[in-house]
Each structure stands twice: as structure tokens, then as C-alpha cells.
Amino acid sequence: MRWPSPGRSPRSWGRPPTASTTGPPPWTRSDVDSLTLTDFYAAWELFGTPALTGAIIGLVLGLLGVYVVLRRLVFLSAAVSQAASLGVALSFFAAISFGAEHALVPSPTVGALLVTFIATLVVAGRRGRSTAWRDAALGLVFLVGAAGTLALGSRIVQELADIDSLLFGSAVAVLPEDFEVVAWVFGAVLLVHVLWWRGFAAVSFDLPGALVRRLPVGFLELLLFATLALVISVGTRIVGALPVFALSVLPAVVGARLATNLPMALGASAAVGAVAGYYGYLLAFLHDLPVGASQTLVVVAFVLLGEAVRRVPAPPLRLAPGIPGPRAGQVRATSRVTARFAVAVSAYVLLRPVLAGVAQVADAPALVDPALVTVALALGVAFAALGAVGAVVVLRRPRLGLGFVVALGWVLAAGLLELGEELVRPVVLAAGLLAVAAAFREASHRIATAGSRR
Template sequence: MDWLFLPFEVSFVQRALVAGLLVSLICALVGTWVVLRGMAFLGDAMSHGMLPGVALASMFGANVLLGAALSAGVMAFGVTMLSRSGRLSKDTTIGLLFVAMLATGVIIVSHSQSFAVDLTGFLFGDVLAVRPDDLVGLGIALAIAAVISVLGYRSFVALAFDSRKAHTLGLRPRLAEGLLLGLVTLAIVASFHVVGTLLVFGLLIAPSAASVLWARRIPMIMLGAALVGSLSTVIGLLVSWYWGTAAGATIAASAVALFFVSAVASRLTRLLRPAPTTATAVPVPTNEKIEYSS
């Protein structure tokens, strides 16, 4: 079993492991709401919509995190304002802004002398080059995400399943929607410069989607997503070490692979589940509902 622990005896792999685990926990908290709310396309658009801010910050020697946050903020504000017009669907506004921001970012980056390197780092990051300061930043982001998730839990649950009911109960769905956008922005901005937008989006969606197939209570979905994301990090780093693959992309691929394993296992479990043995016919629900309670 020495092969299992040998890579993690190296200091930079240890830091990569800690970074991957922290990102997994952040994405488990945020990704659960993204999956339940159906915000996957928005998450993808937000992650790539940061490119103009990152590119401009790099060109002018400013803080890359600040540029990413401003760009993501512009994206979130644009989606919110255009969606309120009522004449365009949210998917349409997200798609338009996604293309506009990504195209603008590529145009800006194309004037740089290090176009390929900058774009590759933006997409895939460099998890094996994580510094101690990066780990501190991820820890702070995790704490903020946890506090917001706890304080906004009731509003997020109502918004995820029935926004009209949330309004009736006085839970201020628009404010909850804004906080959710803020959580998505926090997860992406805090993590992308360490692990890249590809890994962030992979850990944001795949583990939570895999957990939803099994768990019915939201805290259990978050716990399952954290476990799947952590396992993806370990598997990805091991495969990267022994096969010489890109660490960030391998972790993201591992997360998606675990989702498909979970989906197949869930399907087989349903097919092999014994039929009711009672004499009377018992209706079998086609879809299991997620419980609102914590």
C-alpha cells in the first residue's frame, strides 16, 4: 500500500491535497444549491465570464482576484437586471452575457505575449503550485460560505423548490437569489486562481449531482458531495502522479467519472429493488422528493 501514500509525502502534493479538499467543501455547500436550483448553466457562465477581469488585471499588474471578482460581479448584475425585464428568459440572458464576456476576455488576452499560458492557467490552474497563502484564502472562503449557507438555509430551501411559496412566507426570494449568486461568485473567485475554472465547475456540479441521486435531505446531499469531491481530489492526484497527467483536469475528470458511477449504481439499485409482496397494488412513485427539513 506504499504506492497510495508515497505521492503525499511530497510537500507540494500535500498542499495540493489540502487545497483540493477545501475547494471540495466550498463546492459541496454551494454546488448543492446550484444543482437543486438548476443554476448549472449560470455557474458555467460565471466561471468563464471572469476572463475579461482576469485579463485586464494581468495586463495592468493589478490583483487578479480583484479583477475576477469585478468581472463576476458585472456578470451577476447583468443577469439579474436583464432577467427582471420579463421579456427574455434567464437562460437567454445568461447565454448572451456568457458569450459577450468570454469573447471580450479572449480579445483582451490575444494581445498579450503569453496568450496560451494565460488562458491555460485560467482554465486549468496549477493545483500543484499552491502556496500557503492560497490555503488561508480558501479557508476564509469556506468559513464565509458556511456562515451564509446556515443563515440563509430556510430562504434557500424555499427558493430552490418553490419561489412563489418563498414570497408568500416572506422569505424575500430576490434577496435569497442574490445571496446564491454571491455564493457562486465566492466559490469560483476564491478557487479559480488555484485550481482553474474547469476544476471549480467540475467540483461545483458533479459531486452534488452524484449525491442527489442517493440522499433526500439537503444536509446529507452536502455531506455526500463533500465526500465525492474529496475522493475525486485524492484519485486525481494519484492518477496525475503516476500517469503524468494534468492534476487539475484529472481531478475534474475524476469527479465526473464518479458521477456516472453513482448514476449507474443508482439505476441498478432501482431495477433490482424487490417489488411489493402485498396482495393489493401499491403505487410506486416515479420520483423521490427531497425533504425540506434539515
């Protein structure tokens, strides 16, 4: 049996073409519409590699995307992705023209890296140049990449499926050797950015300070763009341009909007990217969707949920004056502890689809006991209700309770949600619990700030 054609969902798989594969597939077409996470993890050998590949790519792209978004280079990912697609098309065209075994014919991955590196040099250039020049360079790279890919695609009809997969995303099947490339390349880039994040932050957001401290600004700038080009080109070669563009921009939007400092933004963006890459594959499996589009839709949902959490109503500072006596300290401490506990519960709910696989492998069904979701739902309702009552009765600030009322409605809506029992509902419930945590955190901040003004 051959591998599935690009753009198809994981459901359309048969089994990988190995000589040792015998017996029926994990399910039949008659029950394909009722697949669950149990079916997914039962066929982990088949689906595990592409799902983990999406998580790794999402994690690193989410981290690097913070620099892309905050430096207003959002179009960089799209332009470099198109350049990588052109590099792959050139490799296929050279293989047809000169023979695949010719010494001068690079592999598709090497071709993508070479063209991407050239495009990065064009875009990066000298930092002192105007923003208009850089925007023009981005447009030039994008148009040359797109037009060149389409033009060469008409000359290599037999490889057109590979070009289509790069343009529209087809992370349905990831070969073991491609997974190893992703693990090593993205792992090395992640290590570089974990070790040198202060330098990258300095040259990106405090260039005068970096020059005063005599940091190697040129080297750090080149290394930052080189790592961006590397992960974008390799990611485009393996999972497609659409998910790479989405995962390099949208997780950073969530992190930048919710975090209060750069380290938190980097960590939050990386986490959102990893979860979106993994859950996008799960969503494609459960609902028969193309993988690239599914990963993009999941990260878009995270952006919308993040904006909703960020906009939990909070009153103006004048409506929350300090509380006399030791009560203010007690209320603030209780709010902070409750907020952290709500975050921990939301993390468990959000990771339930992953824990389902751990429970199946370790034979520990208690990890995903349905009763735990009921407990999490009850805790969310209790936290929100107690926060609203405390704001009205203890603090005597009715408007402060509005945020808790909104969060309570969100949690109740997640409890009533019947769509996507195994994936959509946990994500919505986790977002509702984060809204509760945000309301408690806001209450703690208002009390502390008002107390300091007294």
C-alpha cells in the same frame, strides 16, 4: 528552480523555490513511473497544499452546486468562470498598460471578483423574468468572457501562461498565500450556507412559501448568487475553470440522484466534491495526468458509479408482500443494521488513500494494513451472499435477491481488479459496498411498505 508550467502533472515538479531547499528530490526520474501513496505523503510539504486546496474547493462547490443543478442553472458555472477569466485578463492588461504599481490596477483576484459580480447581476436580475431571458444572459456572459479573454491574451503574451491555466486548469502549484485565501473565503461561504440553508432552500424551491413567511427573499437571492460568484471566481483564479465547472455541477448530480431529501443531498454533494478534489490530485500524481483533467475525470467516475448504485435492481412492490409474525420486524431490523455497517465499511475503504497519510505521519501502519482491505472485501461478499440467500430462502422472493447478486458481482470485480491498486480499486470496492447497502435498504423498505398495506 522555477515553478512548473501550467497544465503539467505533479510528477513534473522539482522542488519549490525556497532558499532552504537542498538535497535531491524525493524521487528520481528512473522510478517516476512506480510512484505510490508513500512517495506522495513523504513529500507532503510539497504536495499537501494543492491537494487540500482541491478538497476545500470541491467541498464548497459541491454544496452550492445543488442549488445550481436543481434550479437548472448548470451553465451558470461555465459563464461565471469565463467572466472570472476575463477579469484576470483585464487585470494583467491594466498592469501592462499603466504599470503594476498604479493605484487603479487591481490584483488578478480582485479583477476576477469585480467582473464576476457584474456578470452575476446580469444573470440574476429579476427572478420574474422568463427562463429564455436568463439563458440568453448566460450565453452573453459566456461569450463575452471567452472572446474577451482570448482577445486580451493576444495583447499580453508574457502573461499568456496564466490565462491558459485559468482556461484549462492547472492546480499543480498553489502558493501558501493562495491557500490562505481559499481557506478563509471558502470557509466563510460554507459557514453562511450551513447557518442559512433553510432560507436558501425556501427561496430556491418554495418561493410562494417564502413570501408567505415574509422571508427576505431579495436579500437571500442576492446572497446566494453573490456567494456562488465569489467561490467560482476565487476557485477559477487558483485552480482553473475546468475543475471549477466540473466540481460545481457533477457532485450535485450524484447527491441529487442518491439522496432522499435536501439536507442529505447537500451533505452528499459536499462529500463527493471534497473527495473528488483530493483524489483527483492523487490520481494526477500516480498516473502523470494534468490536475484539472484528473479532478474532472474522478468526479465523472463518481457520477457513473452513483448511477450504477442507484440502479441496483429492485422488484416491484407486489413481489414483496409482508412477512407474517415477528419475522418481518427482525428481517427489517437486520437489513437496516447491515446496510449501515456496509456504508461504514465503504467509507473506510474510500478514505484509505487519506488514511495512508495519517498512518505515515502518526506512525500507525495498522490503519492501512492490506489485510483490512481483504476483510472489507470478504465482508462485502458475505453481506451480498447472505442477502441473496435470505431473499430466496427466508423471504421466498427470488427477484428481491437479484439486487444482491448484482452487488456481489460488483464486489468480486473490485477484488479481481489489478489496475490502480492504491486509488482506483478502493473507489470501486467502496461503490460495490454501497450497492450492497442499497440492496439491503431496498429490502427493508419493501418489507415495511408491504407490511403497512396489510
